[in-house]
Amino acid sequence: MKSNKKKTISDSNLLLLITVVIFFVMYAGAVLFLKGGFLRPQAFLNILNTNAALIILACGMSLVMITGGIDISLGGQMALISMCCAVYLDYMGGNIAVSILIALAIGLAFGAVIGFLVAYLDIQPFIVSLAGMFFARGMTTIVHTAPFNVANEKFTALKATRIIVPGLGTVNRKGIYVDAYIEIGVIVALIVVVLMFILLKWTKLGRAFYAVGGNKQSALMLGINVKRTKFLAHLICGLLAGIGGYVLFLNRGSGAVTNGNGMEMDAIASSIIGGTLLTGGVGNIIGTLFGVLSLCTIQNIVSSAGLGEAWWTGITIAAMLCLFLVIQSIVMARRKKG
Amino acid sequence: MNDKSKKTSAAAVLTKLTRNQIFIPLAALLLLVIINLIAGPSFFKISYSANNAGNMIFSGYPITILDFGSELAILAIGMTLVTAASGGQDISVGAAIAIAGSVMLRVLCGNAGSRPETMQAPIIVAFLAGCVVAMLFGAFNGVLVAFFRIQPMVATLILYTAGRSIAAWINNNELPIINEPEFGYFGGIIPGIPIPTPFLIAVACMIVTALVLKFTTLGLYTQSVGINEKSARLNGLNPTFIKFLSFVILGLCVGVAGLIKVSRLSTINYSVIAKDIEMDAILAVALGGNALGGGKFNMVASILGAYVIQFLTQTLYRFKVSSDALPAYKAIVVIILVVASAPTVREKISSLWKNRKAHAKEVG
Known part of the structure; x- marks a missing residue:
């Protein structure tokens, strides 16, 4: 009886459960011990506001990781996209719609090239996306070197647009009611999460992604076009990178070479924390969402706990990553035995 | 007959050379040397002179x-x-x-x-x-x-x-x-x-x-x-x-x-x-x-x-090339390199080569 009960929690659900529990424990701990701003709903919404792009990127990264690949060029793409859009909007007087198209085109181009090399030429995804990262970072400086803020009026109006969340506002010290708000990027990110969840959970293509990542040979025998599936995964990841790039650009409002620095590593870390296995075949978009939230909550806790020195963020994230990797490895070992 | 065997041995040496692992970096090195020679041989000048601190050093x-x-x-x-x-x-x-x-x-x-x-x-x-x-x-x-x-x-x-x-x-x-x-x-x-x-x-x-x-x-x-x-x-x-x-x-x-x-x-x-x-x-x-x-x-x-x-x-x-833009060029080199050394690409090229040879034989 007992063993039956144990089996009902599958490995991927177990990993997801651990992540969700850790997130809530961490947030509750932050509320209890640090008081500060963590109790205000706006504090939580701010995490979403600043990290909407990371959520979108992490969704793409999870998808690629589910098919057994990895894409470390995402951070570089962020820089390239925001720089290209900024230059287009500011120096060429372009309009918003075309700048969004530029962002999507860059993302899709990267996704297509990386996907082709990985899927059809069978080259290691790490090396290919490494070259992609080099290329994106180099191209960014070729496009424009000095960082600058975009002054395009329509863009700044769009950037300042805030959507008020009813019922979550708080009264501040002066007794004035302040509305809680989110930025446009958060809406986009949430739509992406929902769409990706539906894609992975309830569509044929979604199941094909899991099958390819889980076992290439059996996927092939099931009649799945493995190469095309892998290519599509990278293509969708590229599309998401385009969307995420624009959301990041909207949040930062500037073109800078340093935009999206280290973001690929954050996306990988979030996916891993969210229970996506590096070996492929296991992963969950909801987990990824919680992975991003956990990561960002840690960063907030570290900075508000008085550990102002920048190095603590890196060390805590690394420690958390290490913990989750070891848990994953133990889960995998158990699975092989069982 | 003699001529033919000579040819084949030369071809064998060539294939042996290209098969050797060290061929790839050597070829890349040679290519770089040639590019630099064309752009101006002063690149390869080595001088022996005193540096700021007065020590004799090689430089170049x-x-x-x-x-x-x-x-x-x-x-x-x-x-x-x-x-x-x-x-x-x-x-x-x-x-x-x-x-x-x-x-x-x-x-x-x-x-x-x-x-x-x-x-x-x-x-x-x-x-x-x-x-x-x-x-x-x-x-x-x-x-x-x-x-x-x-x-x-x-x-x-x-x-x-x-x-x-x-x-x-x-x-x-x-x-x-x-x-x-x-x-x-x-x-x-x-x-x-x-x-x-x-x-x-x-x-x-x-x-x-x-x-x-x-x-x-x-x-x-x-x-x-x-x-x-x-x-x-x-x-x-x-x-x-x-x-x-x-x-x-x-x-x-x-x-x-x-x-x-x-x-x-x-x-x-x-x-x-x-x-x-x-x-x-x-x-x-x-x-x-x-x-x-x-x-x-x-x-x-x-x-x-x-x-x-x-x-x-x-x-x-x-x-x-500015040091910031360097990665873009390196990326292109990496892509060319990995594509050239990818097994699937190699197979395709070698099969193409064989087809051409077979075709040439038939024609001959």
Whole structure:
């Protein structure tokens, strides 16, 4: 009886459960011990506001990781996209719609090239996306070197647009009611999460992604076009990178070479924390969402706990990553035995 | 008849040459040399003259390449072993160099603040401390990869994320400066010896590596673990230990490279030191024609690959490419390289070649 009960929690659900529990424990701990701003709903919404792009990127990264690949060029793409859009909007007087198209085109181009090399030429995804990262970072400086803020009026109006969340506002010290708000990027990110969840959970293509990542040979025998599936995964990841790039650009409002620095590593870390296995075949978009939230909550806790020195963020994230990797490895070992 | 056999033997030599692993870096080197010769042979001029401090030294672009390629060559040694044994790469070497360098400066500064008048410990002690710490971090990576079976790139992602933070933490985020000229010898020149010290250190590392590979079974064991872990175990090897060992050896290489790096500047900048060097080191291994999926390796080709990359960097600088834009060009080279060496592409080309030959025979 007992063993039956144990089996009902599958490995991927177990990993997801651990992540969700850790997130809530961490947030509750932050509320209890640090008081500060963590109790205000706006504090939580701010995490979403600043990290909407990371959520979108992490969704793409999870998808690629589910098919057994990895894409470390995402951070570089962020820089390239925001720089290209900024230059287009500011120096060429372009309009918003075309700048969004530029962002999507860059993302899709990267996704297509990386996907082709990985899927059809069978080259290691790490090396290919490494070259992609080099290329994106180099191209960014070729496009424009000095960082600058975009002054395009329509863009700044769009950037300042805030959507008020009813019922979550708080009264501040002066007794004035302040509305809680989110930025446009958060809406986009949430739509992406929902769409990706539906894609992975309830569509044929979604199941094909899991099958390819889980076992290439059996996927092939099931009649799945493995190469095309892998290519599509990278293509969708590229599309998401385009969307995420624009959301990041909207949040930062500037073109800078340093935009999206280290973001690929954050996306990988979030996916891993969210229970996506590096070996492929296991992963969950909801987990990824919680992975991003956990990561960002840690960063907030570290900075508000008085550990102002920048190095603590890196060390805590690394420690958390290490913990989750070891848990994953133990889960995998158990699975092989069982 | 005689003529024909001559032709075939020439063709055989050619195919043998192109099949040889060292052909790829050599061809790349030759290409770079030709490009530079066309652009102007003054690139290859080496002069023997006195430097600012009055020491006689060799100078010129080739010497610069040998000088600044040293860290990369040293790292390539360790990276080749890691790649061969574990089938993955270590992306934390840059961060580990920052840690090793930070430890060395910390030991040299002792309790005398971050700007000591004199060094508080002998350089050898600081160097050994740095090496031990670097090897410990290598061991940490090794444990994750060998015992917990985490993919090397992801396992080393941990140190990649934390490394520079740890390096800053070791020195309380201060930037120690060592003023004594002796410390600068390792990254510059020793008075009286006209060759840059980093190159001498790199040569010493190469000799040690060559001796180790010749007189121990390390190379054989590493390759057999990389080719087939299961059969290696069945033959009485311990794959876990060998993978672990390769990461510790890479840690030692990181320690040596770290000494050169901090000695060049006599100080450290945590976020910039050895930035992206892990990518170059991996590239050196790939350029050497070593399979990134593990297995057989060719150390000479890797080291040559490292110097070819430095040559490429220097060539790009020569054509007035700014250091920020450098990665874009390197990326193109990497893509060409990996596409050319991809098995599927090779098969296609060779089958095309065969078809053409068969076709020519039929016509003949």
